[in-house]
Amino acid sequence: MVSGIKKASWRNMVKNLYVVGILIFFVVLFTIISPKFVRIASLVNILRAAAPTIMVATAVTLLMISGHVDLSVGSMLGFCGVFFAVLCKSGIPVVTAALLTTIIGGVIGIVNGLLVVKLKIIPVIATLATMSLLLGIAKLLTGDTIPYVKGNLPKAFTYLGRGSIGGIPVQLFIIIVIIAIFVILEKRSILGKYSIAIGGNKIAASLSGINVNAIIWTMYILVGIVGGFAGVVKASNLTIADATAGAGFELDVIIAVLLGGTSFQGGEGSVLRTVVGAFILVILGIGMNFIGVPPFYQYVVKGVVLIVAILLDTLVKEQIAE
Numbered sequence: 539m540v541s542g543i544k545k546a547s548w549r550n551m552v553k554n555l556y557v558v559g560i561l562i563f564f565v566v567l568f569t570i571i572s573p574k575f576v577r578i579a580s581l582v583n584i585l586r587a588a589a590p591t592i593m594v595a596t597a598v599t600l601l602m603i604s605g606h607v608d609l610s611v612g613s614m615l616g617f618c619g620v621f622f623a624v625l626c627k628s629g630i631p632v633v634t635a636a637l638l639t640t641i642i643g644g645v646i647g648i649v650n651g652l653l654v655v656k657l658k659i660i661p662v663i664a665t666l667a668t669m670s671l672l673l674g675i676a677k678l679l680t681g682d683t684i685p686y687v688k689g690n691l692p693k694a695f696t697y698l699g700r701g702s703i704g705g706i707p708v709q710l711f712i713i714i715v716i717i718a719i720f721v722i723l724e725k726r727s728i729l730g731k732y733s734i735a736i737g738g739n740k741i742a743a744s745l746s747g748i749n750v751n752a753i754i755w756t757m758y759i760l761v762g763i764v765g766g767f768a769g770v771v772k773a774s775n776l777t778i779a780d781a782t783a784g785a786g787f788e789l790d791v792i793i794a795v796l797l798g799g800t801s802f803q804g805g806e807g808s809v810l811r812t813v814v815g816a817f818i819l820v821i822l823g824i825g826m827n828f829i830g831v832p833p834f835y836q837y838v839v840k841g842v843v844l845i846v847a848i849l850l851d852t853l854v855k856e857q858i859a860e
Contacts, residue, residue, distance in 0.1 A: 553799035556850055557814045560797070564818060568825035575828055582707060586699070586775055588820040589709040590615060590768040590787070592813055595794040596720040597764040599812045600730065601757045602795055605737040605804025608650060608758065609665040611765050611791055612784035613672035618643050618769025620676045623691060623779030632694040636770045643766015644759055646672070651755035669788070676781035691777075699775025709771065716764065720809045729753065737804025793840060794819050797847045818843075 568575045594611050601608060618639050625635035646668065653664035701708040724730035732753045735743040744750045773779040797815030800807030822843065826836050 553808070553811060557798060557811050557818075560847075561814055561818050561821070564821050564825060568821065568828060571825075572828045575825065584817070584820055584824055585707055585713075586709055587824060588816055589713050589775075590772045591790050591794055591820060592713050592816045593716050593768040593771070594761070594765050594787075595791045595798075595812045595816050596717055596809050597757075597761045598791050599795050599798070599800055599807050599809050600720065600724060600733050601761055602792075602800050602802065603724075603730075603737050603804055603807040604733040604754060604757060605740065606654065606661045606754060606757070607665065607792070607802075608761050609662060609788050610646070610650060610668035610672060611761065612787035612789075613669040613676070614643060614646055614762065614765040615769045615772055615784035615787050616781050617646075617672040617676040617784075618766045619773030619776075619779040619783055620679050620781050622770045622773050623695070624679055626691055626695050632692055632697070636698070636767070639770050640763055640766040643769065644763040646766070647759035647762020648755075650762065651758035654758065655751045655755045673781065680779070680781045696774050696777050698771050699773070700777070709775070712771065717809065717813055724809045729756065733757065734805060737801070737806070739805075789840075790816075790819055793844045793847075796844060802848075815847075 565576070594615070598608060598611065621642055622635050622639040625638060626632055630638070650665055650668055653659045653668070654661050657664075659667075698708055698712070703711065724733075732743065732748050735746070735748060736750055736753060740750060769784075772783055776783065794816040795807070795812050796802060797818055798808055798811030798813070799815075800812065819840070822839065823836060826839065831839070
């Protein structure tokens, strides 16, 4: 038992070191290539670019720790951004529109939970279906040929994405609050403890008295709530609502979570490491834009980084197991 605890602690320490090491490596690399990379303006851009990924990835971390996944978060981001803009454009106050959009995100989470928990559909298939459905509805709301909602939007529409308090971006306060909430859920709540148990052995968790279905459903709802709010923030930052704004977003979220050392099979993970993983991904993207790497090569690089992260995780597990 003691040996197992020591191995787990050692594995976590190694993961912490290599995740932070990767982040430092890319920051130093792009700073050497372009010293302008570390200017305050660039740091603010990094924060704004990373905010939606960090927000959603923190929630998805707990879900993936339980051995489940949500591929609908990209379309959810785009749909909720469009829904938010449509409400604002119709004259509904921005705060009310943001709240209603967040609730809609929670409803999407309920639907995903229903498909997975009650209808027993494999999470990948269930959330792929939701992803397609949400993208279709978002395009219906905007018009397929021009998938945008813009013009006649209230000034307050951009506050969450581009506003600041005392010179500090509002998004920084948002992600700090969300990170704090999910760190507490992970470390101090039964939701975090039960997620690990379910991801480690779902049958054993059920036999031990854990309401597995309720926990899984709750996590899908949390992902939906955060995803809905992230859609609001994303649209606010873009100053328009784009039905396709979430294209590829689900991949970024999953890469961020896996870069943070969360196992795709479940049973282990860390919200804080996911945050570092999200920053790695965003810095990599912005850095490649700085040096003029074409978009199609950027996808190749992201894929390579993901493979390397998974291989490192596997190597750490094997070394510690020995």
